[in-house]
Amino acid sequence: GNSVTQMEGPVTLSEEAFLTINCTYTATGYPSLFWYVQYPGEGLQLLLKATKADDKGSNKGFEATYRKETTSFHLEKGSVQVSDSAVYFCALIGGGSNYKLTFGKGTLLTVNP
Amino acid sequence: DTEVTQTPKHLVMGMTNKKSLKCEQHMGHRAMYWYKQKAKKPPELMFVYSYEKLSINESVPSRFSPECPNSSLLNLHLHALQPEDSALYLCASSDHRKSYEQYFGPGTRLTVT
Numbered sequence: 001g002n003s004v005t006q007m008e009g010p011v012t013l014s015e016e017a018f019l020t021i022n023c024t025y026t027a028t029g030y031p032s033l034f035w036y037v038q039y040p041g042e043g044l045q046l047l048l049k050a051t052k053a054d055d056k057g058s059n060k061g062f063e064a065t066y067r068k069e070t071t072s073f074h075l076e077k078g079s080v081q082v083s084d085s086a087v088y089f090c091a092l093i094g095g096g097s098n099y100k101l102t103f104g105k106g107t108l109l110t111v112n113p
Numbered sequence: 114d115t116e117v118t119q120t121p122k123h124l125v126m127g128m129t130n131k132k133s134l135k136c137e138q139h140m141g142h143r144a145m146y147w148y149k150q151k152a153k154k155p156p157e158l159m160f161v162y163s164y165e166k167l168s169i170n171e172s173v174p175s176r177f178s179p180e181c182p183n184s185s186l187l188n189l190h191l192h193a194l195q196p197e198d199s200a201l202y203l204c205a206s207s208d209h210r211k212s213y214e215q216y217f218g219p220g221t222r223l224t225v226t
Contacts, residue, residue, distance in 0.1 A: 030210070032213045032214070034214060036217075040161045042219055042220070043117075043119075043201075043203050043217040043218050043219040044156065044203065044205075044217040046214050046215075046216060046217075047215070049212075049214050051212065051213075084142075089155055091184060093213040093214075093215075096211070097210045098213055099144060099146070099159075099161045099163070099168065099169060099207075099209065100169070101156075101158070101215060103155035103156065104155065105154070105155060106153070106154070106155055
């Protein structure tokens with residue numbers, strides 16, 4: 001079956017630091033890959049996506065590249081802000097189902113001023 | 114517009130009560146989902162509706178009863194819940210004919226006393 005492994009954290013950074021959250025996956029076929037963000041007390045927001053190998057998803061300064069050779073989709077941001085403090089979930093869909101999102105366990109990011 | 118709305122935002126109910134959660138989207142999506150999320154965990158899929166028909170039931174107890182009255186609305190009827198059912202209930206939708214990303218609502222925070 002499908003699975004997603006992401007660094008669990010928590011991750012604590014100072015404002016303007018570089019962020020990397022690692023995500024690797026196992027899936028059959030060619031899954032679509034996503035990063036979702038959940039701010040405290042809110043639902044999940046789609047942050048970015050990639051649907052095929054070598055695609056780069058980007059949004060709000062965050063980027064992730066679909067690497068099929070390493071089955072990875074690491075999230076990066078060059079300069080984090082306090083407002084980026086949230087839980088980040090790596091997820092995939094595919095491998096036989098167009099409906100079932102497989103999530104990683106989530107990474108709590110705290111950015112201090 | 115990628116908005117999914119949910120009501121109520123908070124709900125407290127006793128174990129003998131009957132209540133309903135509501136979800137609405139106007140994006141023309143034909144797949145709608147209910148998820149349950151416990152603290153510090155990723156969302157867990159409960160139900161999937163595709164074209165207003167129940168497509169997936171992830172072995173959810175019968176005290177949770179979903180309903181899809183039309184393509185824009187999704188309800189979750191609750192009856193005889195247990196304290197361990199306290200969680201954040203998230204609704205999501207997707208246009209799985211085009212792409213697979215799911216858009217989430219803000220959730221209903223349910224407390225069972």
